Each structure stands twice: as C-alpha cells, then as structure tokens.
Amino acid sequence: MGDYQHQPVLLEEVVEALNIRPDGKYLDGTFGRGGHSQSILAGLSGKGCLFTLDRDPEAVAAGRELLGNDPRFFIVQGNFAELERHVHEWGIEEGLDGILLDLGVSSPQLDNPDRGFSFMGDGPLDMRMNPLQGVAAADWLAVAPERELARVFWEFGEERHARRIARSSVMTRQQQRLETTGQLARLIENTIGRREKNKHPATRCFQAIRIFINDELAHLAQGLEAAISGLRLGGRLVVISFHSLEDRLVKRTIREAVRPGRVRRNIPQHPDFKPVLKQIGKVIRPSAKELSVNPRARSAVMRVAEKLA
Numbered sequence: 654m655g656d657y658q659h660q661p662v663l664l665e666e667v668v669e670a671l672n673i674r675p676d677g678k679y680l681d682g683t684f685g686r687g688g689h690s691q692s693i694l695a696g697l698s699g700k701g702c703l704f705t706l707d708r709d710p711e712a713v714a715a716g717r718e719l720l721g722n723d724p725r726f727f728i729v730q731g732n733f734a735e736l737e738r739h740v741h742e743w744g745i746e747e748g749l750d751g752i753l754l755d756l757g758v759s760s761p762q763l764d765n766p767d768r769g770f771s772f773m774g775d776g777p778l779d780m781r782m783n784p785l786q787g788v789a790a791a792d793w794l795a796v797a798p799e800r801e802l803a804r805v806f807w808e809f810g811e812e813r814h815a816r817r818i819a820r821s822s823v824m825t826r827q828q829q830r831l832e833t834t835g836q837l838a839r840l841i842e843n844t845i846g847r848r849e850k851n852k853h854p855a856t857r858c859f860q861a862i863r864i865f866i867n868d869e870l871a872h873l874a875q876g877l878e879a880a881i882s883g884l885r886l887g888g889r890l891v892v893i894s895f896h897s898l899e900d901r902l903v904k905r906t907i908r909e910a911v912r913p914g915r916v917r918r919n920i921p922q923h924p925d926f927k928p929v930l931k932q933i934g935k936v937i938r939p940s941a942k943e944l945s946v947n948p949r950a951r952s953a954v955m956r957v958a959e960k961l962a
Contacts, residue, residue: 660760660947661688662893663955666937667753668692670891670957676700677750680883682733682876683707684716685759690726693753697725704743706731708782708867709762730783734872736879748885748960754876757895758863760949766834770863772855775835780863790862794831799823809870809898810861814845818858834859860896870898877906881929884960889933893955900954907932907958933957 661667667689671679673696681690684707694703705728707713716728731739733754740746762768766776769790778791794802799819806815821844822831831837838855845854864870880890890907894900910930937955944951 660949662755662947662950662953663937663939663943664688664692666955667891668696670933670955671751671753671889673697674750678702678704678745679751680749681705681753682736682880683755684712684728685755686712686715686761687719689753689755690716690720694720694723694725699725701725702727704745706733706739708732710783710785711761712759732872734875734879736876736883740883749883749888750885751889751891752880752884753891754880755893756873756899769834772834772838772853772859775833778832778834778837780866782867787866790866791830791832793866794822794837795826805865806858806861808861809864810857812857812861818844864898870902873899873902874906877903881910881960886960888960890930890958890960891955893953895952903956907956910958928961930958931961933959
C-alpha cells in the first residue's frame with residue numbers, strides 16, 4: 654500500500670460537532686486512513702460502536718490493520734450511497750447517533766502516482782476510487798465524444814475553456830492515446846496556458862474527470878438522503894466538502910430538510926411540513942493554525958445538522 658500519510662481535516666471540529674455519546678453508534682462513511690475514526694473511537698465507551706465504509710480497498714486494508722483488533726470497530730468496503738443496505742446488514746435499524754462524510758480524495762490517493770488522481774506525479778490515468786470497478790479515466794478519454802468531454806469539463810470542473818480542451822483531447826488521441834497524468838496535464842497546459850497564479854491549468858479538468866468517473870455527485874445525493882434517514886432523533890450529520898459542487902448539494906439538501914422550499918405565488922405552503930433537520934451553527938472552515946500545517950485543507954467546508962424527526 655505504500656507509506657502515504659494522511660492528515661485528517663478539521664479533526665477537533667468534527668469530534669465536537671458529532672457531540673459523541675460514549676455508548677452511541679457512529680458511522681464514518683469515508684474511512685480514508687482513519688484519522689477521524691480514531692478520534693471518534695477515543696470518545697466511545699466499551700458499549701459504543703463505530704461503523705466505517707470506504708470504496709478504496711487500500712483504505713479498508715489499512716483500517717483492518719490499524720483498528721481491526723478493536724471490538725467496537727467495524728469496516729466494510731462499500732459506498733456511503735448504499736448506506737441503507739449496510740445499516741440493515743449491521744443490524745442498526747434503530748438509527749445512528751452520528752454520521753461523518755469527509756468527501757473528496759485522501760492524501761494517500763493523491764500522493765500515489767499509480768492511482769492517477771494528481772498531475773503532480775506522472776502515473777497511469779486511472780482515477781477510480783475502487784480500481785477494481787468501473788472505467789479508468791484513460792479508457793473513457795479514448796472513446797468519449799468531443800461533446801461529452803466538453804460537458805464533463807464544464808459541468809463537473811466549471812472549466813471555462815472546456816470546449817477547447819475537449820477539441821484538443823480528441824485531436825491528440827487520434828495520434829496518440831492519452832495514458833498518463835503527465836500527458837493530460839501537458840495537453841491542457843499547452844491548450845490554454847497558465848492563466849491563474851498558483852493554480853495549475855489542469856486542476857479543474859482533473860477534478861471533473863474524477864467526479865465523473867466515480868459518479869461522485871449522484872452518490873453524494875443518495876448518501877445524504879440515506880444518512881438523514883439513518884440518523885436517530887438527536888443524531889448529528891457532519892459533512893466536509895472540498896469544492897463548490899459538493900458544498901452546494903450538501904447545503905441544499907440540509908436546507909430542504911430544515912424548512913420547506915420557496916413558496917411560489919398563489920401556491921400556499923404545505924400545512925403538514927415538519928422539519929427533519931436542525932442546522933447546527935454556521936459553516937466551519939479550517940483555522941489559520943491548521944492551514945499552516947496542512948495546506949490541503951484550505952478548501953474544506955464543514956456543515957452540521959441534527960435530526961429532529
């Protein structure tokens with residue numbers, strides 16, 4: 654698996670937001686390398702339980718090695734979008750006291766060139782959270798129509814030059830298949846140049862491809878609904894996002910569970926609406942102290958809500 658380190662983001666804030674009950678049942682839906690999970694376990698008594706999921710088989714293997722001997726700890730390779738099924742299999746239909754979703758890519762995934770998530774090191778264009786499932790980025794880039802490429806770059810990366818990059822990708826692959834992160838990064842840089850200070854021109858497209866390949870936004874929408882249903886009365890939902898597309902979806906989902914949608918003219922508010930969640934506090938971002946030791950946390954946004962009914 655390699656010796657890849659991971660610094661958990663907003664660690665103290667997560668523990669505080671979960672409002673941990675010593676005998677409670679909690680879920681970490683994105684185990685990563687276990688930084689958050691270990692802190693949650695530290696707040697549990699012998700009667701408490703922590704259930705964890707991760708799509709990445711390397712993360713699951715790391716979890717079993719790190720915490721597999723703790724009888725309060727359970728880990729399964731799986732997607733939090735399928736939370737309802739996992740809750741049923743674990744036999745915890747009475748509900749969870751807290752659910753944490755730390756979205757995005759972990760440092761071990763970014764730092765390992767073989768996973769293909771980053772242009773900082775040259776490696777195969779894979780980008781799959783689970784390398785044993787789905788289509789690798791290189792295979793998709795080899796066959797996707799130009800219009801689809803442009804749509805993905807724009808929709809999931811908010812890349813202004815999506816059409817130019819898509820056209821360049823199609824022209825390039827006619828001569829040579831795009832196999833590595835370095836090839837793709839150079840293609841994008843040669844197409845649009847360096848336009849933003851301290852930001853590589855390939856950043857948005859790499860994000861877009863990763864989100865598309867892993868169907869991240871659809872899974873997040875499913876996972877949020879399942880998480881809200883899976884919480885018991887007073888249970889806390891804590892979600893850490895790393896880009897605006899994720900955060901918008903989290904914000905909208907919580908808002909719609911807190912209050913009814915906008916009342917249109919001549920359409921009365923539904924009299925039977927009852928809030929399902931209560932928003933806890935305001936948006937939380939990393940402190941200057943945390944950013945000084947973990948710059949990758951700079952885009953993190955944390956939202957917290959509590960189950961009402």
